[in-house]
Amino acid sequence: MKNQDYDKDRLEVVFSPETIQSRIRELGREINEFYRGRPLVAVCVLKGAFIFFADLVRELDLDVTIDFVRLSSYADRTARQDRILFSKDMETSVVGRDVLVIEDIVDTGHSMAFLVKVLNARGPNSVRIAALVDKYERREAEVRVDFSGFKLREGFIVGYGLDYAEKYRHKPGIYELTPGQGETS
Numbered sequence: 587m588k589n590q591d592y593d594k595d596r597l598e599v600v601f602s603p604e605t606i607q608s609r610i611r612e613l614g615r616e617i618n619e620f621y622r623g624r625p626l627v628a629v630c631v632l633k634g635a636f637i638f639f640a641d642l643v644r645e646l647d648l649d650v651t652i653d654f655v656r657l658s659s660y661a662d663r664t665a666r667q668d669r670i671l672f673s674k675d676m677e678t679s680v681v682g683r684d685v686l687v688i689e690d691i692v693d694t695g696h697s698m699a700f701l702v703k704v705l706n707a708r709g710p711n712s713v714r715i716a717a718l719v720d721k722y723e724r725r726e727a728e729v730r731v732d733f734s735g736f737k738l739r740e741g742f743i744v745g746y747g748l749d750y751a752e753k754y755r756h757k758p759g760i761y762e763l764t765p766g767q768g769e770t771s
């Protein structure tokens with residue numbers, strides 16, 4: 587199917603659907619080992635992590651409760667992590683529980699630094715991060731990615747949940763995007 591706007595961008599495969607699926611199976615095994623016998627609250631960071639989350643939680647052989655958050659940032663002159671807020675908060679209590687935040691990509695780290703700080707203040711037993719892609723070159727905030735799918739130095743990627751102006755989230759692989767020429771926005 588052709589779509590003119592769509593066709594202006596260039597997409598090059600970085601991680602194929604098969605590569606992603608086999609890495610997620612390994613990650614699932616790691617997480618199962620790590621939390622063996624303990625109940626887990628798995629938190630999906632919307633929107634970008636929705637496909638990764640759905641695939642990863644199905645690999646978990648644990649007592650899992652799922653929940654969702656959505657973060658948004660706003661313009662302010664204070665520290666970067668203070669410019670982030672919830673546009674949707676969790677509904678599950680994390681008190682005394684092990685929490686695994688499942689995120690698409692950690693870039694500067696400000697989003698995850700904010701979320702981990704806020705969740706830790708709510709009295710959980712632990713808060714850890716699983717990220718499909720740990721994109722480390724632009725890291726500014728100190729964040730420990732406990733379970734990382736792939737490491738990537740740089741570049742803008744789309745697909746498998748990740749978007750460029752809300753496009754490409756539905757694509758099955760992960761692609762490096764070169765925006766099309768001649769676009770006005």
Ligand code: IMP
Pocket residue numbers: 634689690691692693694695696697698721741742743744748749750
């Ligand atoms: P951070 O606060 O800079 O770590 O921002 C991370 C968020 O930025 C991710 O959850 C994504 O939503 C978005 N992001 C960062 N890099 C990319 C990318 O290469 N493609 C798509 N979204 C990205």
Ligand code: MG
Pocket residue numbers: 631632633634635690691
């Ligand atoms: Mg995101």
